[in-house]
Structure formats: C-alpha cells, structure tokens
Amino acid sequence: MKTDAWISLLATGVEPIGAADRVRARRRDALVLSAGVLVSVVFCLGVLHPNRSFAILVRLPEFWLRETFCALTLALATPPVFALARPGARPPLHPALIGLPILVMAGVAGVWLINAPPSLRYGLIVGHTAAVCPLLISLLALPSGAAYFRVLRAWAPTRPATAGASAGFAAGATGALVYTLHCPELAPPFLASWYVVGMTIPAVLGAILGSRLLRW
Amino acid sequence: MAPLTDADLRGQFVASLEGDAATYRAFLTGVSGHLRAYFRRRLSYAPQDVEDLVQETLLAIHLHRHTYDTDKPLLPWVHGVARYKLLDHFRRRGAAAPSRPTGETDEAAWGSTDNAADEARLDIARLLAALPQRQRFVLEQVKVAGVPAADVASRLGVTESAIKVSIHRSLKWLARWIREPT
Numbered sequence: 001m002k003t004d005a006w007i008s009l010l011a012t013g014v015e016p017i018g019a020a021d022r023v024r025a026r027r028r029d030a031l032v033l034s035a036g037v038l039v040s041v042v043f044c045l046g047v048l049h050p051n052r053s054f055a056i057l058v059r060l061p062e063f064w065l066r067e068t069f070c071a072l073t074l075a076l077a078t079p080p081v082f083a084l085a086r087p088g089a090r091p092p093l094h095p096a097l098i099g100l101p102i103l104v105m106a107g108v109a110g111v112w113l114i115n116a117p118p119s120l121r122y123g124l125i126v127g128h129t130a131a132v133c134p135l136l137i138s139l140l141a142l143p144s145g146a147a148y149f150r151v152l153r154a155w156a157p158t159r160p161a162t163a164g165a166s167a168g169f170a171a172g173a174t175g176a177l178v179y180t181l182h183c184p185e186l187a188p189p190f191l192a193s194w195y196v197v198g199m200t201i202p203a204v205l206g207a208i209l210g211s212r213l214l215r216w
Numbered sequence: 217m218a219p220l221t222d223a224d225l226r227g228q229f230v231a232s233l234e235g236d237a238a239t240y241r242a243f244l245t246g247v248s249g250h251l252r253a254y255f256r257r258r259l260s261y262a263p264q265d266v267e268d269l270v271q272e273t274l275l276a277i278h279l280h281r282h283t284y285d286t287d288k289p290l291l292p293w294v295h296g297v298a299r300y301k302l303l304d305h306f307r308r309r310g311a312a313a314p315s316r317p318t319g320e321t322d323e324a325a326w327g328s329t330d331n332a333a334d335e336a337r338l339d340i341a342r343l344l345a346a347l348p349q350r351q352r353f354v355l356e357q358v359k360v361a362g363v364p365a366a367d368v369a370s371r372l373g374v375t376e377s378a379i380k381v382s383i384h385r386s387l388k389w390l391a392r393w394i395r396e397p398t
Contacts, residue, residue: 001271001336001339001340001341002333002335002336003248003267003270003271003274003333003336004245004333005341006271006274006275006340007241007244007245007248007274008241008360009359009360010240010244010274010275010278010359011232011237011238011240011241011244012237012358012359012360012362013237013358013359013362013363013364013365013383014232014235014236014237014240015235015380016233016234016235017233017281017282018233018234021282022282025282085283086283086284086285086293086296087280087283087284087292087293087294087295087296087297087300088288088292088293088294088295088296088297089285089288089293089296155280155283156276156280156283156297156300158296158297158299158300215304215395216276216279216280216391
C-alpha cells in the first residue's frame with residue numbers, strides 16, 4: 001500500500017480525543033492504582049495481620065521516621081513513572097533525587113551504628129525479621145506492580161525496561177508503606193538495609209518484565 | 217517546500233485530535249516527510265526498510281496520539297515515537313544499531329524532511345485482507361469508504377461504540393503483527 005493511501009485510511013473517520021477522554025483516562029489510572037494498593041492492604045491486614053503493638057508503636061518518633069521515609073520515597077518514585085509513560089517527556093525531577101530519602105535514612109543509620117555499643121550493632125541491622133522482610137515487601141508490591149503495568153500498557157513508554165524498573169520501584173515503595181502496618185522493626189540500620197532491598201527487588205523484576213510487556 | 221515549524225505541525229495535530237480529518241491527513245503527510253528523512257539517515261545501509269518504518273510509525277502515532285500532552289512541544293513527542301520504532305526495528309533484526317554517519321547524533325539526524333516516498337515492502341493492504349470478515353468490513357466501510365460509524369452501526373445492528381472498538385482492535389492487531397509476524 002502506498003503511504004498516501006495508508007495516510008488516507010488513518011485519517012478517514014478519525015475519532016476526536018477531547019478533554020473528557022483525558023479526564024476519563026486519568027480517572028481510570030487512579031482507580032487501577034488505588035485497587036492495587038487496596039489489594040496490598042487487604043492482604044497485609046488479613047494474612048499478615050496488623051502489628052499487635054501498633055498502638056504503642058505510633059507513639060514513638062522512630063515510627064514516624066519510618067513512615068515518612070516510606071511515604072517520601074513513594075512520593076518521589078511516582079512522578080517518574082508517569083513521565084516515562086509518554087514519548088519525548090522529560091522526568092520532572094532528576095532521577096537521583098528519588099534516592100534522597102534512602103540516603104538520609106542511611107545517614108541516620110550510620111549515626112545510630114556509631115553511637116551504639118559494638119555488641120548491639122549487628123542486632124540493629126538484622127533485627128528479628130531480616131530474612132522475611134524484603135520478601136514480604138516484594139510480595140506486597142505485586143498488586144501495585146500489576147496496577148502500574150496495567151496503566152503503562154495504556155500509554156507509550158519509549159524505554160520499556162526503564163519504565164518497568166521505575167514502576168517496580170514505586171510498587172516496592174508502596175509495598176514497604178503497606179508493610180509498616182505489620183512490621184515491628186523501627187531501627188534505621190534495619191530500614192536502610194532490608195527495606196531498601198525490598199524496594200529494589202520489584203524494581204529489578206519490573207525492568208525484566210518491562211522490556212517484554214511494555215512494548216507497543 | 218520548507219519544512220513546517222513545530223508550531224504549525226502542533227496546530228495541525230491539535231486540530232486532528234479534535235476530529236478534523238482533513239487537517240489530520242495534512243498533518244500525517246507533513247510528518248511523514250520528517251520521518252522519512254530521519255529514517256533515511258539512520259538506515260542509509262538499508263533504504264528498502266525506510267518506507268515500511270514510515271508506515272509503521274504513522275500507525276503508532278495514530279494509535280498513541282492520546283499520549284501527546286498538548287501543552288508541550290510536538291516534535292520531541294514525534295521524535296520519541298520515531299526513535300522508539302527505529303530501535304525496535306534494530307532489535308527485531310537482532311542487529312546492534314549500525315554505525316552512524318561519523319559524528320552524527322540522533323538529534324542531528326532529526327530535523328529535515330523528505331517527501332519522496334518509496335514503495336513499501338510491507339503490504340498493509342494484504343494484512344488488512346487477512347482480518348476476520350466482519351472486522352474487515354467495518355474497517356473498509358469507515359476508514360476507506362468514509363461511511364460514518366453511526367451508519368455502519370445501525371446497518372449492522374450494533375452500537376457506534378462497538379464499531380469504534382472494532383476498528384481500534386483491527387489497527388492494534390495490525391501493529392502487533394508488524395512487530396511480531398506469526
């Protein structure tokens with residue numbers, strides 16, 4: 001078929017895409033992402049159960065440090081996913097900024113470790129749940145990860161692996177935030193290690209899956 | 217003919233997004249000149265692939281036109297789509313990106329126009345003929361014969377929305393077939 005004829009076919013009867021369609025698309029995306037978070041929360045509360053000492057934990061400043069860490073990481077990780085969803089778009093923040101909360105937490109962890117008696121340092125890093133924490137965060141990241149991929153497949157990411165990695169990392173941060181409903185660990189050395197591993201595993205998985213599933 | 221500026225093309229594209237078929241046709245013709253020049257420079261060793269890629273990229277622009285942010289410049293978006301399809305083309309051929317003309321960046325290859333279309337080897341007409349009969353009929357009625365979707369809908373006893381979905385599916389299937397011929 002000659003290109004002129006092909007252009008004629010594409011242009012004939014072209015459907016308008018208006019502001020209403022854009023609003024509908026945004027609403028659909030928000031719904032899908034919310035559903036992902038909801039599934040994570042339901043799983044966390046129903047299967048893992050909320051932490052029995054939650055009422056005590058919320059009174060500790062370390063609890064709020066942990067929540068802020070997770071929430072800020074999620075807040076910084078989310079816009080790049082949407083930036084990577086469109087051709088030719090530049091991410092609003094420098095990508096390195098996403099790691100800022102992690103850097104700060106690592107700094108606080110360093111201070112804790114330096115100030116702690118040497119015999120307690122290992123315990124601060126490993127806590128009670130080091131073995132399961134990254135796994136559970138990754139598990140809780142799965143529903144959000146699926147939601148992000150569902151959203152990205154309706155767009156046009158020109159770097160599928162990078163988009164997948166960024167979606168995976170945002171899903172990991174979501175999983176971490178949801179996990180704090182159950183998690184007993186508050187020590188920065190623990191958070192700077194195992195929470196970060198827990199956020200990174202979905203990012204790696206996202207990169208691998210993205211290069212396959214996010215093509216168009 | 218001087219290439220259209222970003223502002224001109226953007227104006228045309230925005231009008232197209234509002235459903236103006238005549239302007240959309242002019243836009244696609246203008247943009248195909250940009251695409252052709254870009255692909256010719258990046259595919260100097262394989263000129264026979266250029267027109268196929270132009271047609272494939274026009275389809276991608278059509279199917280993903282909703283991803284353009286109307287507040288932003290248009291050419292980076294078009295370039296993004298073109299570059300993505302070019303890299304996908306290299307990936308499918310299993311070849312690494314060939315050596316560019318010395319010192320020429322991707323950005324430098326983008327920016328001129330070429331309106332001399334070659335014959336495409338990709339036979340879209342044959343591909344469309346392979347669609348299931350009903351989908352092919354709907355596509356030909358609306359996109360070739362120019363019958364309004366509402367008329368086709370009432371003739372077939374379905375909703376207008378079902379007609380639009382059918383067309384969209386046919387074009388998406390075509391895009392996927394071009395990527396992964398089975």
